[in-house]
Amino acid sequence: MTEQVGTGSAYTDDELHEDLRWWAAANYLTVAQIYLQDNVLLREPLRAEHIKPRLLGHWGTSPGLSMIYTILNRHIVRTDTDWIYIAGPGHGGPAIVASTYLEGTYSEIYPEVSLDEAGVRALCRQFSTPGGIPSHVSVETPGSIHEGGELGYALVHAAGAAFDNPDLMVACVIGDGESETGPLSASWKLPAFLNPARDGAVLPILHLNGAKISGPTVPGRTPTYDVTEYLSGQGWDAIEVAGDDPEQVFRDFQRAVDESYVAVRALQERARGGEEVEGIRWPAIVLRTPKGWTGPHKVDGELVEGTFRAHQVPLHGVRDNPEHLAELETWMRSYAPQEIFDDAGAVAASVRALAPSGDKRMGASPYANGGRVRTELPLPAIADYALDVDPEAPGATVHETTRVLGEFMRDIYRATTTADGGGTFRLFCPDETHSNRLGAVFEATARAWQLPIEYYDDDLSPTGRVMEVLSEHLCEGWLEGYLLTGRHGLFASYEAFTMVCASMIIQHVKWLQHAHELEWRAPVSSLNVLLTSTCWRNDHNGFSHQGPGMIDALIPLSPEVVRIWLPPDSNTLLSISNHCFRSVDHVNLIVVDKQPHLQYLTLDAAEEHCAAGASIWRWASTEREGGRRPDIVLACAGDVPTQELLAAAQLLRDHTPDLVTRVVNVVDLMGLLPPADHPHGFSDEKFESLFTDDVHCIFAFHGYSRAVHELLHGRPDADRFHVRGFMEQGTTTTPFDMVVLNRMSRYHLALEAVRRATWRPDGADELENFCRSQLDRHRSYVVEHLEDMPEVRDWRWS
């Protein structure tokens, strides 16, 4: 905390003019990236053939982003602090690329984009072109942990980066458009969760240039008084900076950053000194500058600067319109390129000298390349949490499956908590840690909470590090930011409501997919998503809470990234979790319910089973080694389907003992995909060793049944798989009624197995009659007794 030099000190005219020069350089390179394929230093008059054939890019937000970068650079040099920069208006890709080029990080990472004329040409030609770089701030952008594209997540990513990084300052620019979104609107609640004693700081910069793509925005047209009230009501003290005169805005913004920094450090010092700070308030900056600032003021007689018309490419048709071409040249020369570049075409040393050095450059910050600072998670031995399952009596005991994961995570918290209360692991969960039976974590830490605490509250503390807020967006986004800055964690959610943030998970898969291809991006911990309170066992909450669609949302995405796990019991869950917590650069979807479920495997058996991805459960099959090959394969994936499938196998065993059955349990869903389509895809040999190549297979599946068909295409005789899964039938009812409604009950499965078996065994008639009569009985029984028939409620494998 002793490094508070520079703050409050004068911003000299020389410094201002240096900064304006950096800014001109950044703006010049931004325009050049959008427009030029040649003559990139304007060393000759601009001609049509210098212009790219397709003009792609967003100018509007860029000058503001570059100004912020400029001032932050000076601030970093003065204070010797660590900052990262989240560019919410990710459209401004060329602006951030320009500044990271000026500071030198770009060329260090991408040597072909060298610091000379050839490099500038490469910089321009690669932008928004095939084989080049995307138009938005992206995984390719040095210093970025935030994809510019789908809007809404700037502030949650910033928050995630700040948690448990006490020395980090996160500048988070939020644009007009993003400020209208749901996730961003919710994320202003951060002061209720950010701990000034142990976390870093987030400095939101609400950058209002007033417009989105073709119209104004709500905050852009809301009077500053109201915006200030809005922020103040959520724990932010807003500083307004507004104007269109660069010198004035630079001075004011520089002061605003300084003041913010002083306020942050003062708050942190109080909290770190042991004071219990009440009514925490963090600084935030409301910055109003014109959209397309310093660009063409009018085009074809129409006002552009300061309006939505500056959003993308303000001068179009430049190749064919000599007037526009001339205007572009005038615009570009207004930045005095001859002063920006030296004779070799390198950025002038006087400009480059303004950047911070080494890892303090925002494009080079190790915080924003989290794999560089990531440490392995010190995982306790899972044997300590294993459920005691009698290997001679699988399926005879009942346990709330997720409890063991809570105990495992409790000790991960303990193993990673530092002496001063920080750490490298967090659990994020809407408001359901207890409900999801993960409450053991509260033995190690509490929920993070900076607002008042009442005597009757449980597990709530300013120093708590379990993150609960009733927003899947916030939970998931915070975790993303936490992981991308090198830490570890898990997002636990009600299965159905994970769809609320499905698009965020999809965008993160896209990020990891591209990050994977960049060697300079060190691997980060996987995004682990626990889907619990699943469709089958939200019998008490009803249809809105019943939906296994996240599986379908992830199946088509990058096979390099996506993993879907369906552990059937506690010990398999432990084994899978242990694997997922070690893995990097994946998105692991773990689907398992929290209610009491049958427990099948010892830890050893579970480890072996999970490593295989799927195996034959001999103890449940009537197939005998060296005996006849199966007449029917009974497969299952997921806890409730496994239970029903086993009950069906038992019915078959007892009623049709001559039928040879084989029970297969699948834990690693992606194993069903052909090996060419997914690295986990079971080899043809393995697939056939499980499912044969021609015997019919009854498959009880946790999710929508056709998802399995989607995966099985390409497997031998895929039509022989008869999948029962969630058929989107639900309401508030009993657990067994759920499987009946969706025709996945033991009786449905047994009926289907008899029908599809290679021959009709003795006892088939009786079995069919029994199944049908049970199904008939079921409904009238539950309507009368308001609970399930005892024979299904209390059923165990034996």
Place this chain on the structure above:
Amino acid sequence: MTEQVGTGSAYTDDELHEDLRWWAAANYLTVAQIYLQDNVLLREPLRAEHIKPRLLGHWGTSPGLSMIYTILNRHIVRTDTDWIYIAGPGHGGPAIVASTYLEGTYSEIYPEVSLDEAGVRALCRQFSTPGGIPSHVSVETPGSIHEGGELGYALVHAAGAAFDNPDLMVACVIGDGESETGPLSASWKLPAFLNPARDGAVLPILHLNGAKISGPTVPGRTPTYDVTEYLSGQGWDAIEVAGDDPEQVFRDFQRAVDESYVAVRALQERARGGEEVEGIRWPAIVLRTPKGWTGPHKVDGELVEGTFRAHQVPLHGVRDNPEHLAELETWMRSYAPQEIFDDAGAVAASVRALAPSGDKRMGASPYANGGRVRTELPLPAIADYALDVDPEAPGATVHETTRVLGEFMRDIYRATTTADGGGTFRLFCPDETHSNRLGAVFEATARAWQLPIEYYDDDLSPTGRVMEVLSEHLCEGWLEGYLLTGRHGLFASYEAFTMVCASMIIQHVKWLQHAHELEWRAPVSSLNVLLTSTCWRNDHNGFSHQGPGMIDALIPLSPEVVRIWLPPDSNTLLSISNHCFRSVDHVNLIVVDKQPHLQYLTLDAAEEHCAAGASIWRWASTEREGGRRPDIVLACAGDVPTQELLAAAQLLRDHTPDLVTRVVNVVDLMGLLPPADHPHGFSDEKFESLFTDDVHCIFAFHGYSRAVHELLHGRPDADRFHVRGFMEQGTTTTPFDMVVLNRMSRYHLALEAVRRATWRPDGADELENFCRSQLDRHRSYVVEHLEDMPEVRDWRWS
């Protein structure tokens, strides 16, 4: 506006005590629904066997919801106004059911739940039980347009109901949990869009009881001063009501509702009198009452009332715990059931008399059963917008496909706009109406906007009725509310970002699925979702903007509700839109791009094609009537896939003229499902007439390829379908590079067709060489020229 009687008038002690009696009745029935299966009027001492075996339900929020209902009832009687009630804390299902039972609507709709002891018993036994009703406010609940389940959408549904309903008041209760969500947080921006002159009013009631399921909430623990600032900054004047003394809270809340009503009417009168009201402010109520108010104060020595412990069932194990049983009885008797019910077990006439009458009862409001007030949309003849396509030259012209829909909707706006500027149709679109080429609507109306307007703005007006806000959540949710109250509309979005609100669409499908089963719910207009700016043509925006996953998200849902349309060109889009705007109770996903695309069909041909769902395009096939059956089937669905498939067909025709090809275009994706699985599923006969039963088929598909396999399972020899689709490969690049990256280019398709055809025709070698050389050339060409090769860029069918 003359009906402002009663507001500000005294709330007498008699009235207060009447209201408290209604409230006691509602609370009694709430507890009874959660706990009792018998002895529901407590006419004998409570015994264990009267208690349900499973205790499911949420007590915590219920007393507050019931108090609000009570006071609104009196307000409606006094002012003779139309209100509907949105219960954001939908957990409080039993509370809303109780009040609709007390007011008589419940028994009118469900006669078996009669107004006598048998009816009360049925009411209790049906709650949260199989064959009964869900535990949450749901589609079964009279007067509801809002499913209690996934939180976040109360205020957007309320807003949608209020748009264009000038006489309607929408009470919107927002609970603690919901207030933390993203969508709800964003929806406070409503005052920027709600027009006091032409729209109805929304009265938000932020009901803070301080806790969610197991902890406090941010607004629940935020000082009222801050909450007030937060709301004020967004255009709401908050009135606080807080306390735990029922008499005091009832008086205060009654006054708050009165004051709010007066403020609303005053604002509306000013606006409706022609005044341009600046700085519009709407009233909102912040209500703080204890969670589980009037319930058990302590249980087993632990504080329950006012804490998270009152969330669900405050007394558990009542069957086995005599103390809890006694406490339950004491609690229930505290509501004096003997005064609520008459000797026959009917609700006392003095209580029932407090309800408004007829359709003014909130459970009976026609506004909340929108199909009852819905009028057919007066659709102009689509021939007026048809694109002139030469039937002799399909695929020879180019047009921005979605433009015709903009023109169509412009005239729908015109046809539905009333003399005073209201209407029954709205377009909702993040900020992309122009970008999506739907801008013609602005010839009929402007964007809705109540904030300041600048001289350089386009198409912005307080009376505008195009809804643009950069939030898919708001757009989609507003439209849901608009449709459920009997109107019509369309939500247009960038394809990838529709995933942002995927969970909302899924929940709406669930709503319609259940509504469909209830005869008393009159059909409402379908939710029409236009997915444009699609994955293939977001070449300029990059990977984050490229994702066809909405298709996968909808496929597994209710076949009664879900329709997916892939029109290949303008006239098919017109035909499909025309159909969708007439349809009811569906969710129509229409996937079509906005960029210039080849146009194939005349309107007549398009109408025929769309009615068929899929047809053979003879003009593009080399198959001749009476000739040999095809050697290969070339199928396509979606605009870009159709173009590439046709280009491949042309390559085959030109290079391998002896090969008999058949081109099939699919518009109605659900036609691929077996008819048993979807009402649109093509019959076996039709399917074979299109695809044969054994010839291999190359299928170019808009979305992820395995989605087609998911649909085709169960069709004859489904393995012979070779689908090329989006493979999750993307970046900022050229349009043709996108199809190359995803291996769906004409060259890939032609190569695959030759490989899969029944025989190897002359010319196959040359064709393969040509395709491979073109693919080789492509990448180096675009890297050099920064645009696509002219032969693909300028390709036309001929």
